[in-house]
Structure formats: C-alpha cells, structure tokens
Amino acid sequence: MQTRLKKGLPNIFMILLGAFLLLVIPYQISDIQISTMSPRFFPYFLSALIVIISIGTLLSELKTAKSGEEDTEFQNEKPSYTRVVIILLGLIAWLCLVPLLGFILTTLLLTMGMMLLIGNRRLLQVLTVPFIFTLLIYYVFKMIMNVPLPEGLFY
C-alpha cells in the first residue's frame, strides 16, 4: 500500500498541476485572436497532455506496484537533507542581501558559510579561500571582461 502511494503521489501532483494550468489559462492569456490559431491553443494542449500522460503513467505504475515489481535502491550513507535546506537558505539570503551589502561582502560571507557547513575546519583555508575567490572573480569579471556584477552599498 505504501509503495503504491509513494509511486502514485508524484503522478497525482502532475495531474493536479495540469488541471490547475487548465483552469488558470483563461485568466492568464487573453482570448484576442488575430492569427488562425489562438494564443491559448498551445498552453491548453500541453496542459491537457500533462494530465492525460500522468493518468496513464499513474495507472501503469500502480499496475507494476501491484504485481510486486519494485525498484530497490541502496544508499551507503544517510543523505543529509538538512544541509541541502541550509545551503538553499544561504543562496536565497545571498539573493536578498546582494542589493544591500554588495557583491564582495555577500559572496565572501556565503563562501565562508558554505565551507564551514560542508565541514572545513581549517581556519587558514576558511579565511583565505573565500577572499582569494571573491576578489579574483571581481577582478576578472569587472576589470578584465567588463561583465557587470551585482552592486550594493559596498561594492
């Protein structure tokens, strides 16, 4: 039962996503039609396909689960989802802080934080690598390649 639920949930999510898109299209795309095909045609067609294919996949996967064919996956070490979430929060924080603190300071803090989180405890490395990386990138992008970098109150 649990396997069937586990196999079915992603497909159910996709069916709901397709259905949501079908409902949203009239509010998101105007019905003005100048050419032979409406601008709504492709989105409608694709959303309907998502629903239909997902129903088909759901049925076939439930059938496989019923007949006892299961994929077995082995993992040596327990995955660390907490670290993934913290890294993602760090990346979002970078996105929010760059307009305030500027590229150099924010990237420096992000790189240092990540190094510590991934498990680097060598003080010299934690202090020097982010500095060298950030300044090198700043110099290469801004000074040599003339590629603009995000700017804030401090560089």
Next chain:
Amino acid sequence: MGENILFGLLQVFEWKHLLAMIAGVSFGMIIGALPGLSVPMGVALMLPFTFGLPPTIGMLLLVGVYCAGVYGGSISAILLKTPGTAASAATAADGFALTQQGKAGKALNMALYSAVSGGLISGFILLLVAPQIAKFALSFGPPEYFALALFGMTVIAGVSGKSLGKGLVMGCFGMLIATVGIDPIDGVPRFNFGTNFLISGIDLIPALIGLFAISELLNQIEKKTKALSVKVKYEKDRFGWSDYKPHTKTIFKSSLIGGIIGAIPGAGAAISSFISYNEARRTSKDPESFGKGSLDGIAAAVSGGNGTTGSTLIPMMTLGIPGDVVTAVLLGALLIQGLKPGPELFTNHGNLVYTVMIGVIVVNLILFVQAKLAIRWFAKITQIPSSILLPIVFGLCLLGSFSVTNSLTSVGITLFFGVLGYILPKYGYPVTPILIAMILGPLAETSLRQSLILSEGSYLIFFMRPIPVIFILLIVLLFVIPLLKGKWGNRLQRA
C-alpha cells in the same frame, strides 16, 4: 567554400583566438576530470565569460571546454575508476586495471592519443558535411521547421530514462515554460501572473544552470562528499608511435562510429563510447582482455566518445537543433550573441561558422599538447576537498546566471530551477526533456502557427510537401519500431 576555409584558417591562428582555445581546453580538462562536475556544467559555467567577448572568441572558448571536457572524463576514469563524464564510463574498467598494474601512464597516453584522433576525424566530418546540410536546409519553410522541431523532440524518448511517460510530461512542462512571456504571433502576454519580469519570458541559461549545475551541487552536498577522489600513484611511461600503431584500426573505426552517432540528435558521446567499445570487443582477437586492462578497449571507448564532439555541432549549426545538453548550451551562446543557428548562419555569418569548424580541429591539437604536458598533474586536481570546490562552483553559478540579464531575477530563476532539478529526478522525472522542450518549443509553436496562416488553417500543408512527410514518417518509425521490437521480444520469450 574554399575561400571560407582559408579565412577560417587565418582567423583561428590569431593570438586572441588561440588564447581562448587554450583557456577553454585547460578549464574543460579540469571540469571533465572532476567526478560529479559534468561537461554541460563546465560549458554553462564558462558561458558568462563569453558575454563580453566577440562571438568567435566566445564560441572557440566553449568548443575548447567541450572537447577537452569529454577527454577529461577519461583521466579520473583511468586513475580513480570514477568516470568524470558518462562517456568515459566505458573506459573505467580497463583504465583502472592498467593503473593497478602500474601502467597508468600508458593508459592515460592511450586515452589522449585516441581522444585527439577521434576529435580530429569528427572535426573533418563537421567541416565537410555541415555546409552541404546547411545548403539543403535553406529551402526550409515553416512546415518543414515544424516537422523538424517535432523530429528534434523525439530526442526526449532517448533521454527519458526508465519512464517515457514521465519524460514526455517533462517535455510538455518545458514547452509550457517556453510559452511564458509575449506570444510570438499575436503579441499577447502569457502566464506572467501580473508580474513584469515574466513578460520577457524565462531565459534559457539561468534555467539551464539551475537544472544541471545547482541541482548537481545539491546532490553532492546531500551525499556528504568529502573529496571527489583519493590519492593515486602515477608512474611515468614512455608512449610513442609503436604503442599507437596496433590500435589505429580500432581508433579509426570508433571515431567514424562517433562521427555518425554524434550527428544524430539525442545520441551523444556516452552511447557512441559504449557502441564503439562493444564493436571493438566483438571484432577483437582477444575479447577476454576487455575489462581487465585492454589498451584496445580504452582506444575504442575514448575515440568513440571524442569522435562525437565535432559532429554533434552539425545539427546544432545547420538546423538549430541541439543534439544534447552541451550543444543546447552552445546554441544558447549563439543566441545570446544575437546569432540565429540554422542555415542562415552559414550565409550571414560564414566567417564565424568556418572559424568555429576549423577551431574544432585546432582545439584537438591544443588538447594534445596541453594534456601531454599536464597529464601527471590531473590526479592532484581531483583531490581538492569538496569543502573548497563546492562553494566556489556555487559562487560561479550565481554569477553566471546574474550575467545573463544583469538582474537578480535571473538568479532567482536559477535557484527555482535548481530546486526543480534536485527534486524531480528523485521521483523519476528526468530534467533534460525540460531543456530540450524549452529550446524546440518556441520553434514548434511559431512554425506551426505560421504554417497554418500560410494554409489558411488547413493541416494538410504538412502532408503536401516532401520534407515534412519524410520527417513525420521518421518520427512514426522511431516510435513504432521499439514498440514492435518489445512485442516481438515478449512473444519470442514466451515461445
């Protein structure tokens, strides 16, 4: 054509072009050699550096990363039995067996000579075949382009993994993402949810960096990878013509296999590498030695993989169809420079095209010199701790996506796609179809609607011209043959 080739030859040996290729080759070898960091990721990371550069220099830089990256994968495969790229997986068993026998130098040299031979043959195939296809493609109108886009989407079947259904759902999802923004025919905004930043649509590059680079980094974080490799002893070995000569037949045959497979959208280096390896084992006088340290096995797998590097550019440059993820990024690079890949590229920007095509050949010569000099240092790069490498690559990803539009919105889009690329495969949904559909979706929609304007709404237009009919028949065959094979296979098994 002769004039263009001569122009390309003169251009490619200008110091700034040579410098770009040298830089690309260095970066590509490093990325390819690092397990977990793929060639598409390397090309995507280098992309922002090309924005401020002239198109020719930018493209040569990326071609350098691409060719060297495919070769670089075999370094870690040989030294650590950890393929840096999918294409080098076939090299791992024989290469590592030789490393354990103290013949790592011989294996690395064999891989290098085979990679360069494969790359050179593939480069010549590109130079000779691509212009002819481009001439033919110039006669294409909207119905032909629509059929071509549909044909290109059959690639999705090849990259869907275990479930074709889930691959198709991702394809639809990718095409829906491509519809965000202003409608190409009627000019109506679609799916902008009241925001301004979605009116211009979703850029390909931030999505790509998210789907392939950020997601891979998150996977590495999840696995708690400490370092990408362990220490390995490297013994220097002399390698010359006498070592290469016994394998020339295998290398030539595998390179040709690579050249043909590379030109088929969706096949790519990994498939070619395995097919070449199997073919070499099938025709070998000593098939038992394969997998236990066969130099012929390494020669076949590596030349088969690198044999695709030039020919994958054929559908990308001549028809605007990306055969795999790397060519999708290269296609994006051309679009960012304001160049439209396709037959017009050959007529309007012939100088660039021929310089790039000759560049593919020169890149392989540069790869040979650079790799020969640096071969023994590669093992050290793979030992950089993840706690240093991953934050640096994260930083480059953020910067890469920012540089596309010089806006933090692109970074937000990258993070969104990064999360998608991390979560979706866990539930069996492959992400490559999203990218392919994002590229081919707009072409399919625009050409379909233009065709219907031409035919005043009649779908018969696709069956009244020879090229669309051929493409449609090919699509039907591509879907029907595997189905029939499966049914016959089941019947035979039952019998």
